[in-house]
Amino acid sequence: MKTKYQVIIDDIKSKILSGDYIIGEQIPTESVLQEKYNVSRHTVRKAILDLANEGFLRSEKGSGTYVSNKYQSKSTRGSTNKTIGVMTTYISDYIFPSIIRGIETRLKEDNYSLLLASTNNDVEQEKRALEMMLAYGVDGLIIEPTKSNQYNPNIAYYLSFKEHDVPLIMINAFYEELDLPFLCLDDTQSSYLATKELISKGHMQIGLIAKIDDLQGKYRMKGYIKALGEAKLRFQPEQVLSFTTETKPDLSRNLKKFLIENKDMLTAIVCYNDEVGLEVANVCRQIDLPVPEKLSIIGQDNSYIAKNANIKLTTLTHPQEQMGRDAADWVIKRLQGKKDLPNETYYQPELIEGETVKELDVE
Numbered sequence: 001m002k003t004k005y006q007v008i009i010d011d012i013k014s015k016i017l018s019g020d021y022i023i024g025e026q027i028p029t030e031s032v033l034q035e036k037y038n039v040s041r042h043t044v045r046k047a048i049l050d051l052a053n054e055g056f057l058r059s060e061k062g063s064g065t066y067v068s069n070k071y072q073s074k075s076t077r078g079s080t081n082k083t084i085g086v087m088t089t090y091i092s093d094y095i096f097p098s099i100i101r102g103i104e105t106r107l108k109e110d111n112y113s114l115l116l117a118s119t120n121n122d123v124e125q126e127k128r129a130l131e132m133m134l135a136y137g138v139d140g141l142i143i144e145p146t147k148s149n150q151y152n153p154n155i156a157y158y159l160s161f162k163e164h165d166v167p168l169i170m171i172n173a174f175y176e177e178l179d180l181p182f183l184c185l186d187d188t189q190s191s192y193l194a195t196k197e198l199i200s201k202g203h204m205q206i207g208l209i210a211k212i213d214d215l216q217g218k219y220r221m222k223g224y225i226k227a228l229g230e231a232k233l234r235f236q237p238e239q240v241l242s243f244t245t246e247t248k249p250d251l252s253r254n255l256k257k258f259l260i261e262n263k264d265m266l267t268a269i270v271c272y273n274d275e276v277g278l279e280v281a282n283v284c285r286q287i288d289l290p291v292p293e294k295l296s297i298i299g300q301d302n303s304y305i306a307k308n309a310n311i312k313l314t315t316l317t318h319p320q321e322q323m324g325r326d327a328a329d330w331v332i333k334r335l336q337g338k339k340d341l342p343n344e345t346y347y348q349p350e351l352i353e354g355e356t357v358k359e360l361d362v363e
Contacts, residue, residue: 008047017134018156083113085138089121102324119146121245130157140167140331148173148215167334173215181343190316190349191223194298202360203268211272213244255283274299274306292358314354319347
């Protein structure tokens with residue numbers, strides 16, 4: 001639990017970095033802060049002194065305490081190298097190492113440094129990462145949004161980057177509330193192709209495993225529904241199993257229940273991604289449900305875990321390293337003064353056949 005002293009520091013710093021307190025603005029008086037945080041004058045003064053030492057505040061005798069601009073100055077860091085901040089939901093697993101490798105390769109070509117942070121798909125961790133990037137004074141930013149299918153309480157931080165004319169591009173998803181450039185896989189098309197492939201193989205009872213707190217999951221469900229509609233197959237909510245970042249640890253247990261309940265109905269499943277597809281295959285082994293003889297599975301993203309699994313998963317492509325490279329290239333070109341850069345880029349997925357889809361005999 002934070003001390004009251006640390007709460008004051010974090011709160012004032014957040015207000016400065018998010019733009020609630022602007023440069024040159026006077027912050028509330030010591031007595032007001034004392035009352036607001038229910039602390040002693042000594043605690044308030046100690047917090048203000050520490051924030052002044054960090055360059056966030058400056059005090060004028062007889063006048064008050066003001067927001068300083070020193071925290072934004074790169075000269076205070078003793079560095080003239082340009083640094084690009086990169087924030088992803090995760091760093092060390094799934095498709096993210098490939099994306100980061102693409103970013104890093106492109107940045108090195110122009111001698112840019114990389115400042116990396118992970119949010120673990122948690123908005124509070126995203127807030128801390130954004131504050132770090134703002135305090136450091138990064139020259140540009142590449143961000144994979146956190147819980148992109150939900151309202152994001154950190155919008156003010158993104159607006160602060162825009163106000164300071166810091167080039168910012170999003171990857172894999174975007175916040176629909178903000179008008180920011182992005183690079184994304186065409187997630188609707190990815191699930192559409194997956195579902196269409198199963199339909200072409202004679203499957204008419206097709207389930208979906210959907211992650212619902214990320215925009216990718218929203219659009220992948222849209223593609224699934226679109227393909228069903230074109231084939232005049234009814235969308236059946238009971239054939240959809242949804243999960244979120246918080247409920248993901250329970251996915252295996254929930255999958256087992258879902259598959260047992262639907263094993264006499266479903267002949268195929270479209271999965272949110274390869275990680276989920278392989279988990280479905282694993283649960284199928286546990287309950288003696290042969291893949292693909294009794295259940296066909298399609299993943300998405302063509303991840304390294306699918307390539308190295310003991311079963312060759314049918315999946316859809318994801319640009320991964322190319323997306324990372326393109327994002328870094330976009331930021332570099334914007335910093336070089338180029339204005340006519342695309343605001344929206346969608347990569348088109350392609351089906352990669354594996355051994356987890358069976359063609360049914362159609363009478």
